[in-house]
Amino acid sequence: MLLVLALILVTMIRQAWPAWSELGASYFFGTEWIPSQGKYGILPLVYGTLVVSLIALVFAVPISIGISLFVTEVAPEWLRRPVVTTVDLLAAVPSVVFGLWAFYNLLPGFQAVFNNIASAVSSIPVLNVVFGPSTGSSFMSAGLILALMITPIITSVTREVFLTVPENDKSGALALGATRWEMIRGVVFPHSFGGMTGAVMLGLGRAMGETVAVALVIGAVPQISLNLFGVGETMPAQIFRQLSEAGSTLRSALIGLGVVLLVLTILVNISARRAVVAVDRRFKGAP
Amino acid sequence: MTTYDHNDDTQTTTDSTAAAISGEAVTMPMQLAPPSAGIDSAERQGNAVEPESLPKVFNLEELQVYYGSHHAVRDVSMAVCANQITAFIGPSGCGKTTVLRCFNRMNDLIAGARVEGLLAYHGVDLYSAEVNPVEVRRRIGMVFQKPNPFPKSIYENVAYGPRIAGIKKKSELDDIVERSLVQAALWEEVKNRLKASALGMSGGQQQRLCIARAVAVSPEVILMDEPCSALDPIATSRIEDLMLELKSEFTIVIVTHNMQQAARVSDVTAFYSTEVNPDGDLRTGLLVEMAPTVDIFSNPSDELTEQYISGRFG
Ligand SMILES: Nc1ncnc2c1ncn2[C@@H]1O[C@H](COP(=O)(O)OP(=O)(O)OP(=O)(O)O)[C@@H](O)[C@H]1O
Ligand SMILES: [Mg+2]
Numbered sequence: 001m002l003l004v005l006a007l008i009l010v011t012m013i014r015q016a017w018p019a020w021s022e023l024g025a026s027y028f029f030g031t032e033w034i035p036s037q038g039k040y041g042i043l044p045l046v047y048g049t050l051v052v053s054l055i056a057l058v059f060a061v062p063i064s065i066g067i068s069l070f071v072t073e074v075a076p077e078w079l080r081r082p083v084v085t086t087v088d089l090l091a092a093v094p095s096v097v098f099g100l101w102a103f104y105n106l107l108p109g110f111q112a113v114f115n116n117i118a119s120a121v122s123s124i125p126v127l128n129v130v131f132g133p134s135t136g137s138s139f140m141s142a143g144l145i146l147a148l149m150i151t152p153i154i155t156s157v158t159r160e161v162f163l164t165v166p167e168n169d170k171s172g173a174l175a176l177g178a179t180r181w182e183m184i185r186g187v188v189f190p191h192s193f194g195g196m197t198g199a200v201m202l203g204l205g206r207a208m209g210e211t212v213a214v215a216l217v218i219g220a221v222p223q224i225s226l227n228l229f230g231v232g233e234t235m236p237a238q239i240f241r242q243l244s245e246a247g248s249t250l251r252s253a254l255i256g257l258g259v260v261l262l263v264l265t266i267l268v269n270i271s272a273r274r275a276v277v278a279v280d281r282r283f284k285g286a287p
Numbered sequence: 288m289t290t291y292d293h294n295d296d297t298q299t300t301t302d303s304t305a306a307a308i309s310g311e312a313v314t315m316p317m318q319l320a321p322p323s324a325g326i327d328s329a330e331r332q333g334n335a336v337e338p339e340s341l342p343k344v345f346n347l348e349e350l351q352v353y354y355g356s357h358h359a360v361r362d363v364s365m366a367v368c369a370n371q372i373t374a375f376i377g378p379s380g381c382g383k384t385t386v387l388r389c390f391n392r393m394n395d396l397i398a399g400a401r402v403e404g405l406l407a408y409h410g411v412d413l414y415s416a417e418v419n420p421v422e423v424r425r426r427i428g429m430v431f432q433k434p435n436p437f438p439k440s441i442y443e444n445v446a447y448g449p450r451i452a453g454i455k456k457k458s459e460l461d462d463i464v465e466r467s468l469v470q471a472a473l474w475e476e477v478k479n480r481l482k483a484s485a486l487g488m489s490g491g492q493q494q495r496l497c498i499a500r501a502v503a504v505s506p507e508v509i510l511m512d513e514p515c516s517a518l519d520p521i522a523t524s525r526i527e528d529l530m531l532e533l534k535s536e537f538t539i540v541i542v543t544h545n546m547q548q549a550a551r552v553s554d555v556t557a558f559y560s561t562e563v564n565p566d567g568d569l570r571t572g573l574l575v576e577m578a579p580t581v582d583i584f585s586n587p588s589d590e591l592t593e594q595y596i597s598g599r600f601g
Contacts, residue, residue: 077398168435172497175393176448176504177425186447191438
């Protein structure tokens with residue numbers, strides 16, 4: 001596996017090299033990505049990717065954990081199967097279908113809702129910047145679609161993890177007079193922390209790499225804007241949009257984007273793993 | 288056969304028990320008690336002979352338990368008295384665990400489990416609508432068959448119950464943790480590694496930690512379901528000693544398959560058995576006889592009981 005990863009990295013870096021050596025620091029730290037003017041600063045795309053993925057996680061993680069807890073700890077037996085099946089079906093929807101559906105059916109509604117929120121907070125500092133005017137396509141729209149797409153993944157992994165919590169530990173807590181929620185906080189979560197992090201990472205990886213669905217609803221404007229209701233662009237969406245008509249520099253620059261995306265994903269995973277070890281130690285006591 | 292043979296398998300205890308019963312059986316429980324248990328025989332007898340003088344903690348009348356359509360236990364009527372150790376014995380599947388789990392409403396958690404009849408705790412029907420099962424479990428603690436410490440530090444295991452009961456002050460928690468570990472005869476062994484994971488302890492230590500954890504919320508009753516069945520004889524005898532110490536403060540109900548253990552620690556013994564159901568192949572458990580332990584083991588009034596404790600049945 002590591003070998004494949006190394007092979008991908010090496011070949012891609014070789015192809016990205018022309019752009020990197022030509023553009024140097026202005027590639028990695030430039031704040032403008034306008035290929036028609038020869039400007040290849042990737043920060044707006046990195047920004048867009050991170051913002052959209054974070055929005056997706058903010059919505060998807062609590063919802064997924066909620067569904068998993070409901071299915072494993074709360075729901076009566078007869079309700080469990082149907083809920084699980086529905087969520088699993090959602091995972092089978094191709095991302096292009098999500099994108100198309102959102103593009104034609106959700107964006108108008110999003111525009112209205114976003115603008116309502118924007119006018120409601122228009123006099124509150126900070127909020128009026130973050131929740132500004134919208135044309136429908138936006139970071140937030142992309143984030144919400146992504147949330148919908150990664151919820152089934154995170155749900156099914158966290159559900160599996162919750163099912164591995166020993167019944168004995170749960171009874172132990174309940175027998176001490178814990179309520180169901182106290183038992184979940186005291187036993188289920190600590191026991192599942194590593195697995196939950198893994199589930200979130202899986203979802204995050206999917207969100208950071210998602211291409212078509214995001215390309216359809218984000219607006220295709222690479223910019224570092226604090227307005228979450230405004231248009232933006234992500235790395236994979238830009239690669240997808242530009243590759244077919246790319247000249248040699250642009251092609252090399254796009255492949256470079258691919259490398260950056262891959263490295264970012266790996267970094268996120270490594271730091272998550274570190275966090276799991278540290279938190280486990282805190283929860284479970286020194287060995 | 289040594290006096291230290293605490294093996295759970297009733298078969299291995301057959302010889303001595305049968306001999307004791309057919310011989311001068313009155314002294315049998317004392318003969319079987321290991322010297323280290325330090326049981327004051329006079330006190331044991333005194334307690335066992337006049338249980339009526341003690342306040343009743345539980346009073347059961349015609350208790351029925353169903354799992355779905357399976358009538359698992361029928362017509363259990365008995366009383367559990369304060370500061371006594373009550374032992375439940377009987378063959379596998381006769382409903383000892385089932386009845387025990389009624390006492391702290393743990394079978395609420397089993398889908399399809401249903402209880403009928405009266406189970407009163409200090410005169411309050413535990414299954415009436417106003418009773419909050421979470422509250423019940425704070426007053427009536429439980430120790431499980433398999434030691435089940437949380438995958439947390441030793442300290443956090445003991446502090447868990449007090450924490451959810453709302454105690455936040457560090458100094459107060461420290462006191463409770465120390466007191467509980469002392470009560471569970473574990474303090475000396477772990478006081479220097481309270482932050483270590485509980486899962487690194489031996490099985491016997493883990494079970495004593497579970498007792499400390501139960502004791503930490505200051506319950507009135509501690510229910511124990513075969514607490515020693517996963518432990519070696521030495522760990523078993525430490526837990527038995529511990530039970531005898533704890534009974535001055537707590538009321539204890541213990542399920543055991545070990546006749547010698549029942550004889551050694553309990554004041555009162557309840558013998559359960561099963562009968563074939565007329566409508567179906569699942570068996571229904573019932574309480575055959577309940578009496579001071581000395582009497583049950585010396586002259587059981589029921590033939591089934593005698594057969595069981597002498598190892599000819601079960
Ligand atoms: N969770 C459950 N769901 C359905 N039936 C159960 C459940 N637990 C126990 N039973 C049934 O209830 C009856 C009594 O079981 P119980 O576990 O109380 O017996 P026991 O006396 O504790 O046996 P053992 O000595 O083997 O522990 C058995 O017939 C058993 O099959
Ligand atoms: Mg049992």
